[in-house]
Amino acid sequence: MKVSRLYLAFVFFVLYMPIFYLIYYSFNSGGTMHHFESFTLDWYKEVFADTRLLIIVLHTIIIALLSSSLATIIGVLGAIAIYYAKHRWKQTLLTLNNVLIVSPDVIIGASFLILFTIAGIQLGFTSVLLSHIAFSIPIVVLMVLPKLQEMSPTLIDAARDLGANEWNVLTKVVLPYITPGIFAGFFMALTYSFDDFAVTFFVTGNGFSTLSVEIYSRARQGISLSVNALSTLLFLFTLFLVVVYYIMTQRASVKGGKK
Template identity: 75%
Template sequence: MMKKWKWSNIYLILVFVILYAPIFYLMYYSFNSGGSMREFEGFTLQWYKEVFQDTRLLIIVLNTLIIALLSSVISTILGIIGALAIIYVKRRRVQNTLLTLNNVLIVSPDVIIGASFLILFTIVGIKLGFTSVLLAHIAFSVPIVVIMILPKLQEMSPTLIDAARDLGASRFQVLSKVILPFISPGIFAGFFLALTYSLDDFAVTFFVTGNGFSTLSVEIYSLARRGVSLTINALSTLIFLFTVLLVVGYYFVSQRNLRTKGGGVEK
């Protein structure tokens, strides 16, 4: 058991080193006073200053955050409706069909989804830019939210709803006072997952973005194609730290929900 435990831990450490070593390497050289990633010449915040002094880049950051927040909120609302629709469908065949259609968007390659949206927006006449990117992000985020909410709905006992109805609760009260509070961990998980997916999506966004509008992932790609610049390192470091903050925030929210429920059970 001791040998197995040691080897499993070594394997886990190796996996994390492989995953995080390139990120920390990138972060390390974002403080390099030299203009390359070959040799660390000295500590500097020059590249971070350049990021914050670039007005165009700050506008792109704002665009990315607005798209991510809007798409996450809208996709969470649609995801709740979709999950409720799937779970309360009476026919099993119809329910399985809806689940399959929902899962297809998750497993489909991003290139195919992006190209499909590009063709659709071109046919419909939607101008490529803010609206097209927002619609595309909502579309690929909704299935993620549905998947996160469905397990919580399946865990919920039907007797809770029956008890609320017996006490005279209306349909809206059952939804707002019973169902939504119970599935709130799934809602938060779906929202944060949709937010992170939207923030770092490149493939779909690359297809549906237009002239005069860009997001951080597309901008970093275009900067990288021009040549190695430590501004990219600084920008990538800031994005990584922001993502870490989101994950930590979600962790504390989920822990708070667990403590609240635990306290309620104890009472």
């Protein structure tokens, strides 16, 4: 038991120590990541004074919200379709969905680049949005499908016996029951879209960029603690999404327990 806890602590240390190291030096007035001179917020002021960067942040938020919302709608419908499909088709569709989850981002990004080039779609906002919707849908399906599988068929049978049509069954029985899965899928898709680099790098065009691509471009130009500050803000925003999702799931479980 102690060995497993030590191993878990070591894993978390390896994962989080570089992030805390980056955050720590984002407050360094020295301009390097080798020696901490004194505390300063100048790098954060530089980030917020950069108009181009603020526009990129706006682009990233818009892409994340739009793609996660549309992917949630499509993913919920897809999960319901898989749930009601025949056993043979269900396994096939679920396998195809899982293949997209485990496929390398580089292959997905290159595939989208070839597709958009053949289709004549100009690389930019539209190509990034379509790509983010596509790789977010399987995530939503995986979040929603377990909730559908937990749902007792007697709930639907009871609703039909009481005179509910298919639309009422969907909107008043199925969707309320799988709401925690829908929120989980939405926030997972939002986080993936906000943080994605590999796919976005392939399908973004001149004049349009997202935070992940911008951070990579700035890091290649040399060490600047403004990159640390920007990365810190991105990490805190992602952490905020996780906390919001946790609070919402806790409230949903409490309400479910009361019922």
